Amino acid sequence: MAQIAVGVLGAKGKMGVAVCQMVSSQSNFSLIASCDQGDDVASLLKADVVVDFTSPEAVLNNLEYLIANNKNVVVGTTGFTPERVNQVKEWMRNSKSNVLIAPNFAIGAVLMMKFAQQAANWFESVEILELHHPAKLDAPSGTAVRTAELIAESKKKSGKAKSPDATIGNREARGAQVNDISVHSLRISGLVAHQEVIFGNPGETLSIRHDALDRSSFMPGVALAISDIANNPGLVIGLENYLKLS
Structure with a gap:
């Protein structure tokens, strides 16, 4: 099985550090870019999937850029009001991106x-x-x-x-x-x-x-999202949709 190339935004934050460590430890993932505030995000364009754990202030700009470049994005950043979700939907009209916005990955x-x-x-x-x-x-x-x-x-x-x-x-x-x-x-x-x-x-x-009790509890959910986002087209809200619960 080919490795999934992963980029991480917010790589120096607590969740970002944990995601980078998890991705690096998985044989089916390859960490090809880790960016934080002030870094050149162009390196993320080489990724199959970008994981965003930044801030409510930064996440929309990140999504606009990544969706415009047809990247699949797993978003763990919170603060998504209905208006923000509608903005993401608008950006995705002419994009091939798949986006998961998940309030919680545990x-x-x-x-x-x-x-x-x-x-x-x-x-x-x-x-x-x-x-x-x-x-x-x-x-x-x-x-x-x-x-x-x-x-x-x-x-x-x-x-x-x-x-x-x-x-x-x-x-x-x-x-x-x-x-x-x-x-x-x-x-x-x-x-x-x-x-x-x-x-x-x-x-x-x-x-x-x-x-x-520890941020490690979120990592299986993040790994699932990275692995399955290619099979879940469009915008999906909530990791429960990836768990195939009845």
């Missing part, structure tokens, strides 16, 4: 999101608690936003009303509202990436939690 986190989507049909209340290290730039996290989107889709299809809430005090204490779902963001030293989805009905609760 397989367990992806399964957590899917389990939460399934559970949403059966509970009247749901809230999301996401916990990360204090250096994380965005809040709520991309994983929490994607989880809320999936839950909202499920509740809409099943005709479930939004969670009951009689709060009349400070609404900010109830967290951010994402698709009418309360999302609470904690930033605490010593943490990596954690999320809990709490469901409730009269007389019972269900908690679905995922804990990423």
